[in-house]
């Protein structure tokens with residue numbers, strides 16, 4: 001039975017040499033797999049394979065192959081790899097990591113109602129009001145910018161999905177959510193836990209020698225408690241005749257038609273909050289990092305925005321149409337260090353061939369977004385944060401680069417699994433980027449790094465499926481007293497919109513809102 005195990009079958013794409021039985025297990029990175037995958041892609045090309053015992057892994061780092069294989073043949077490319085850890089934690093009910101099949105289909109159909117471009121239009125007022133509170137938070141406690149960003153992205157999702165908000169970060173449901181989410185993402189990242197899917201016997205090792213068991217059990221308990229409580233609150237409000245038009249109310253109304261169980265409804269709310277909070281927060285953290293480490297970019301962006309808006313009003317997201325350099329910054333932050341460098345892995349449901357290679361049914365497919373965004377064949381000095389590249393060409397690529405298949409939203413994934421939250425994410429990003437550049441000067445607080453261009457250092461980033469910078473210090477100050485006054489005024493005007501979602505605040509949150 002063991003004969004041939006671990007070796008690369010003929011017809012598979014090339015890849016690093018394998019060892020008998022284990023294949024490439026010994027070389028598989030336990031963290032930041034995107035960096036190793038990118039090195040291998042330089043050696044083995046736009047498609048390469050790895051063997052983890054009998055399991056086949058395919059890594060695609062070519063935009064053309066992503067288009068031809070993952071987008072065009074999405075029907076057979078939209079499964080997720082089986083994962084015992086995911087099953088134990090979520091019972092297979094978490095949309096983002098669920099296997100394709102009737103459960104995923106029902107969940108995906110339901111989530112799309114919340115996230116169409118038209119539906120997102122209705123979420124704009126709360127997004128705008130939350131972005132305004134964040135500017136106000138930064139006036140009051142600039143040193144806590146990292147938490148203010150997380151609070152904001154979480155609170156937007158909580159309001160749209162569950163109909164109430166989280167006005168502060170410390171000791172709140174927002175901070176609890178992020179602590180669970182960071183553990184969850186780190187647990188399911190490629191290579192982060194023992195290979196129990198390949199060696200099922202590992203599951204029988206007693207818990208005291210297998211820390212993943214305790215972590216998995218804790219995350220399951222914490223996620224279910226949070227997500228099911230949010231669902232229960234919503235059901236209670238419906239029973240008491242106190243609807244407020246949130247997404248979960250619609251879902252509960254249509255539960256039968258959509259084929260959802262109560263557990264699925266709970267996980268649906270939870271996965272929207274998961275999908276929308278950490279990724280967008282990580283983007284904004286990266287934005288602040290890049291913009292504060294590249295002061296010349298910040299100055300140029302502020303000149304552009306001052307020329308359009310001046311100092312007599314706060315910006316709105318519609319201004320973005322007239323701000324080409326800031327549009328370029330938004331794209332460059334995605335390219336420079338994308339939130340999900342390998343996306344979420346897909347899996348094939350039938351045997352496939354591509355470019356003459358054989359891809360067996362059940363292969364795990366990684367889309368190496370980081371590798372594409374850092375390809376020297378596509379980008380001039382990809383390791384430098386340089387928004388100007390997007391003023392010179394649509395995709396920011398160098399002259400004569402082969403851009404076949406490249407698209408500007410690769411960071412949202414591919415095919416039928418493509419991120420359904422892209423419209424919501426884009427509008428939050430635009431609002432916050434414009435606000436921050438208009439209202440604040442951002443400088444990296446570490447004297448050694450000030451005014452020096454940041455290198456990309458993986459060790460400064462979290463590890464997990466979605467990554468962002470680890471907490472860092474940044475001096476954030478309003479650009480003038482006039483800006484600060486306009487922010488205070490805008491916050492006062494945003495209060496009525498925010499208060500629509502404040503019907504269930506705890507007494508201490510209520511006091512916070514009154515005193516803030």
Ligand code: HEM
Pocket residue numbers: 095096097108111115271272273275276277279280283339340343344345346411412413414415416417418419420421422424425
């Ligand atoms: C900057 C922000 C965001 C980034 C970079 C991002 C990126 C991604 C990526 C790469 C995937 C995997 C796609 C694939 O498998 O091919 C994904 C899936 C998903 N995202 Fe996002 N996302 C963001 C914001 C959001 C928001 C605001 C929501 C709102 C609810 C959301 C909800 C989801 C869900 C539910 C899935 C799973 C889809 C499925 O498996 O069918 N994301 N996202």
